[in-house]
Amino acid sequence: MGPKFRAVGDPTHMNIVVSNVKGGVGKTTTSVYLAAVAVGRNQGPVILVDADPQGSTAEWYDADPIEGVELVEGPSVRTVGKAMNREDGIIVVDTPPGEGTVVQAALSRADAVVIPTRAGGVEPNRVVSTLGMTPRDIPAGVVICSARLGTNDLEATVEWWTELDVPVWGIVPERVSIASGPAAALSSEGLEHYGKVLRKAMGKRR
Ligand SMILES: Nc1ncnc2c1ncn2[C@@H]1O[C@H](COP(=O)(O)OP(=O)(O)OP(=O)(O)O)[C@@H](O)[C@H]1O
Numbered sequence: 774m775g776p777k778f779r780a781v782g783d784p785t786h787m788n789i790v791v792s793n794v795k796g797g798v799g800k801t802t803t804s805v806y807l808a809a810v811a812v813g814r815n816q817g818p819v820i821l822v823d824a825d826p827q828g829s830t831a832e833w834y835d836a837d838p839i840e841g842v843e844l845v846e847g848p849s850v851r852t853v854g855k856a857m858n859r860e861d862g863i864i865v866v867d868t869p870p871g872e873g874t875v876v877q878a879a880l881s882r883a884d885a886v887v888i889p890t891r892a893g894g895v896e897p898n899r900v901v902s903t904l905g906m907t908p909r910d911i912p913a914g915v916v917i918c919s920a921r922l923g924t925n926d927l928e929a930t931v932e933w934w935t936e937l938d939v940p941v942w943g944i945v946p947e948r949v950s951i952a953s954g955p956a957a958a959l960s961s962e963g964l965e966h967y968g969k970v971l972r973k974a975m976g977k978r979r
């Protein structure tokens with residue numbers, strides 16, 4: 774094998790890790806939508822990696838495959854590492870909740886970290902924990918999922934992140950069409966919102 778190197782700023786490769794220590798916040802939904810909007814953004818392939826042994830992303834993909842997206846089921850440090858060590862393509866990695874070794878392996882190889890979260894409650898503490906596992910120089914932003922637009926709770930949450938200096942890369946409204954998962958086609962509104970999130974994640978790339 775020849776020497777392996779990756780040019781800095783090479784637009785044909787990027788590892789985007791979707792992670793939050795907390796469960797049920799929107800990681801799988803965010804991963805699937807990000808992979809879908811990544812198609813056509815790049816000459817390379819789009820790979821959706823399901824690093825969660827629950828297999829929700831894989832189930833979604835099997836029920837409703839996305840054209841142009843390849844699925845890799847990789848719930849082990851080895852398989853996640855292998856998928857993320859590719860030299861081309863946009864790799865979107867859905868991770869399980871918690872701080873396990875697979876999550877750490879994914880975060881350590883990330884070029885950008887997308888942190889799905891919800892408005893209100895104890896969310897910030899969990900996100901800080903995810904940020905703690907992310908290498909310092911890697912761009913990270915939160916996406917407020919299933920947001921109730923126009924509520925004080927949402928406004929206060931955005932303010933909170935701004936004060937903490939954690940960028941808000943997206944606010945995705947609560948929609949039945951998005952909650953339907955693989956039972957329905959990807960929602961055009963969801964695709965629009967996640968398209969913006971992807972641009973932020975890719976634009977922040979070093
Ligand atoms: N914008 C949205 N509007 C409505 N429902 C949403 C939205 N985003 C996510 N959800 C719903 O929230 C629930 C949790 O989402 P999801 O499964 O993506 O979270 P997760 O973080 O992957 O969960 P887990 O930790 O179990 O893997 C799901 O029922 C999903 O359909």
Ligand SMILES: [Mg+2]
Pocket residue numbers: 800801802825829830868
């Ligand atoms: Mg999930």
